[in-house]
Amino acid sequence: MIERIFEGIAASPGFxxxxxxxxxxxxxxxxxxxxxxxxxxxxxxxxxDALIETRKDLLRIRQDLADRAGRKVSDFxxxxxxxxxxxxxxxxxxxxIEEKNLNAEYIxxxxxxxxxxxxxxxxxxYIKERLSDIQDVARxxxxxxxxxxxxxxxxxxxxxxxxxxxLAPSDTALMHQENxxxxxxxxxxxxxxxAIMARSLAIPAVVGLGNISTTxxxxxxxxxxxxxxxxxxxxxxxTLAKINREKQDLARFESKLKELKSFPAETTDGFRVxxxxxxxxxxxxxxxxxxxxEGVGLxxxxxxxxxxxxxxxxxxxxQAYNQVAKRLNPASVIIRTLDLGGDKFNSALDxxxxxxxxxxxxxxxxxxxxxxxxKAQLRAILRASCQKNVKVMFPMISGYTExxxxxKIWEETKNDLKREGIPFYPDMEVGIxxxxxxxxxxxxxxxxxVDFFSIGTNDLIQYTLAVDRVNEKIAYxxxxxxxxxxxxxxQVIDIGHQNNIWVGMCGEMAGDILSVxxxxxxxxxxxxxxxxMIPEVKKVITSLRLSDARKLASTVLKYRSADKIRMxxxxxxxxxxxxxxxxxxxxx
Amino acid sequence: xxxxxKEIKIVNRLGMHARxxxxxxxxxxxxxxxxxxxxxxxxxxxxxxxxxxxxAAPYGSTxxxxxxxxxxxxxxxxxxxxxxxxxxxx
Numbered sequence: 020m021i022e023r024i025f026e027g028i029a030a031s032p033g034f035x036x037x038x039x040x041x042x043x044x045x046x047x048x049x050x051x052x053x054x055x056x057x058x059x060x061x062x063x064x065x066x067x068d069a070l071i072e073t074r075k076d077l078l079r080i081r082q083d084l085a086d087r088a089g090r091k092v093s094d095f096x097x098x099x100x101x102x103x104x105x106x107x108x109x110x111x112x113x114x115x116i117e118e119k120n121l122n123a124e125y126i127x128x129x130x131x132x133x134x135x136x137x138x139x140x141x142x143x144x145y146i147k148e149r150l151s152d153i154q155d156v157a158r159x160x161x162x163x164x165x166x167x168x169x170x171x172x173x174x175x176x177x178x179x180x181x182x183x184x185x186l187a188p189s190d191t192a193l194m195h196q197e198n199x200x201x202x203x204x205x206x207x208x209x210x211x212x213x214a215i216m217a218r219s220l221a222i223p224a225v226v227g228l229g230n231i232s233t234t235x236x237x238x239x240x241x242x243x244x245x246x247x248x249x250x251x252x253x254x255x256x257x258t259l260a261k262i263n264r265e266k267q268d269l270a271r272f273e274s275k276l277k278e279l280k281s282f283p284a285e286t287t288d289g290f291r292v293x294x295x296x297x298x299x300x301x302x303x304x305x306x307x308x309x310x311x312x313e314g315v316g317l318x319x320x321x322x323x324x325x326x327x328x329x330x331x332x333x334x335x336x337x338q339a340y341n342q343v344a345k346r347l348n349p350a351s352v353i354i355r356t357l358d359l360g361g362d363k364f365n366s367a368l369d370x371x372x373x374x375x376x377x378x379x380x381x382x383x384x385x386x387x388x389x390x391x392x393x394k395a396q397l398r399a400i401l402r403a404s405c406q407k408n409v410k411v412m413f414p415m416i417s418g419y420t421e422x423x424x425x426x427k428i429w430e431e432t433k434n435d436l437k438r439e440g441i442p443f444y445p446d447m448e449v450g451i452x453x454x455x456x457x458x459x460x461x462x463x464x465x466x467x468x469v470d471f472f473s474i475g476t477n478d479l480i481q482y483t484l485a486v487d488r489v490n491e492k493i494a495y496x497x498x499x500x501x502x503x504x505x506x507x508x509x510q511v512i513d514i515g516h517q518n519n520i521w522v523g524m525c526g527e528m529a530g531d532i533l534s535v536x537x538x539x540x541x542x543x544x545x546x547x548x549x550x551x552m553i554p555e556v557k558k559v560i561t562s563l564r565l566s567d568a569r570k571l572a573s574t575v576l577k578y579r580s581a582d583k584i585r586m587x588x589x590x591x592x593x594x595x596x597x598x599x600x601x602x603x604x605x606x607x
Numbered sequence: 608x609x610x611x612x613k614e615i616k617i618v619n620r621l622g623m624h625a626r627x628x629x630x631x632x633x634x635x636x637x638x639x640x641x642x643x644x645x646x647x648x649x650x651x652x653x654x655x656x657x658x659x660x661x662x663a664a665p666y667g668s669t670x671x672x673x674x675x676x677x678x679x680x681x682x683x684x685x686x687x688x689x690x691x692x693x694x695x696x697x
Contacts, residue, residue, distance in 0.1 A: 094626060094629075095626075097626065097629040097630075097633070098626070098628065098629040098656060098660075101629055101632050101656035102656055102657065104656075106652075106654060106655060107652045107654075107655035107657060107658055108655065108657050134657055134661075137661055138660070138661065141661070146660065149628075149660050153657070153660075372691070
């Protein structure tokens with residue numbers, strides 16, 4: 020057979036070679052059946068049982084997925100579950116059975132058809148995609164009603180590459196990692212739930228292939244190249260050899276990253292930086308350790324306050340901070356005080372609606388006024404400091420007078436604890452986030468008051484360039500490598516070092532592969548990134564010579580455009596280790 | 608029976624889609640009040656995921672929320688907070 024290449028959208032990276040298993044979402048078409056009046060109750064009960072069964076199935080799938088891929092992905096099934104609990108939908112079906120005297124599966128199918136028609140009229144691709152969630156649930160309900168259970172992918176007995184017109188999220192979730200080694204579909208995009216799940220489960224996948232499912236056969240040999248987005252049926256020997264080489268190359272790169280796990284983030288000429296993780300809750304700690312993070316550079320504490328109707332008290336906060344500190348010891352944890360406002364709110368706190376919340380009453384500005392809430396948090400942090408590895412950091416500091424006010428409250432809180440005989444670590448390090456341009460301008464007046472600076476790039480970039488990056492019209496202006504941003508960062512690091520304090524970074528820029536060599540060259544002491552980014556950042560740092568990074572930094576500081584800066588950094592990375600740029604897309 | 612009305616602007620990037628819709632319905636279901644969402648001539652039950660998805664409210668559009676019942680005021684407040692927090696998506 021002659022080799023055939025299908026081009027699609029790379030949905031989940033990696034390479035697999037295997038045999039095709041054609042899978043289709045067969046329609047569970049049902050026929051109407053008349054029922055007599057005394058059967059109505061029975062029919063409704065059958066429908067309700069099917070809903071309960073489906074709910075159980077979905078909960079099982081969601082739990083399984085949560086265990087293997089994390090809550091963020093398993094939450095996709097929240098909407099599925101709400102469909103089987105939807106009172107309006109249930110009422111329509113019950114009414115249909117009662118009025119038309121027809122069987123439950125037929126009425127249910129008709130109701131879903133009506134919804135489908137309505138959904139198809141919505142001119143919004145994202146919403147249209149939700150239709151596949153609803154149909155996914157509907158199919159499961161019908162299967163439970165008719166008792167015709169389709170064989171799940173989970174029960175496959177040999178390793179296969181699944182080819183389908185489309186895959187429902189619940190099918191993807193059930194792909195047993197051992198047996199479905201990759202998949203390809205006719206339709207779908209990179210941001211579909213199926214694609215996101217494939218990436219979380221590390222199953223190579225290509226979507227949007229057009230008509231592959233109708234032109235291939237069960238058992239055909241196939242290659243799925245989820246990195247470039249190609250599917251090759253009846254691959255030639257040359258293709259197989261090439262794919263095998265790529266596969267080995269990727270495996271080598273991945274194992275190199277794994278080897279780095281227990282090594283420090285040190286350049287080839289012996290300069291060591293701290294590579295820490297950003298976390299939101301104690302549950303994030305296993306990921307920090309798994310990826311070889313050296314402590315926590317940013318522990319966001321807003322999580323406590325969101326999605327609840329009361330305010331967390333000192334004790335609850337202490338328990339969490341203490342747990343994190345204990346589990347990380349001797350590595351350090353930097354706890355950032357409350358950064359509510361902007362786009363993060365708590366319903367128990369009466370923060371008024373603002374026209375321009377990012378420039379409004381948020382973070383430290385809020386805490387300075389609500390000292391009751393602020394002090395409760397500071398007390399909790401101080402109590403956890405007995406572990407001696409806790410540091411505190413204040414967000415959104417805009418200038419000297421404001422910082423003095425904050426530090427006064429900090430000292431008051433310490434004195435309160437002393438008076439009450441509650442122990443804490445008196446030499447605990449205190450730092451501030453540098454995320455407002457004015458703080459950069461007066462950094463020399465702030466440096467003497469604290470033990471460290473941590474640059475928050477997300478806000479610093481937004482305020483410096485006056486860009487709300489959520490606004491698609493101007494998002495292109497949001498660029499961490501904009502010369503203005505680089506100059507500010509350079510200034511902060513220099514002023515910090517002149518005042519003998521260390522300077523870290525906890526924004527997304529610290530995990531941007533092309534920014535890392537420049538930041539290293541500028542003298543950044545600490546990088547704090549989301550746990551999954553750690554191996555790759557470590558790979559970059561450990562591949563570089565500090566002298567080369569310094570040369571790069573001083574070169575790009577003279578450049579006038581972000582593109583040129585980016586190109587220069589790319590050039591250096593390509594020189595030291597081309598695999599970093601080649602496999603960057605594979606790392607998440 | 609107390610009735611509270613409020614116009615709310617959709618401020619999260621993805622408009623009102625699967626996860627935001629799920630969060631919204633999880634919230635509205637906690638209240639005893641009847642909750643209705645209106646956009647233009649469309650009106651849906653605020654406790655129905657199918658209804659809320661059908662509203663397909665895009666970024667920047669405004670929807671009207673009506674709550675009828677004893678906890679109507681609290682419901683409106685919390686719904687507004689959820690919208691303002693952009694459903695915790697960012």
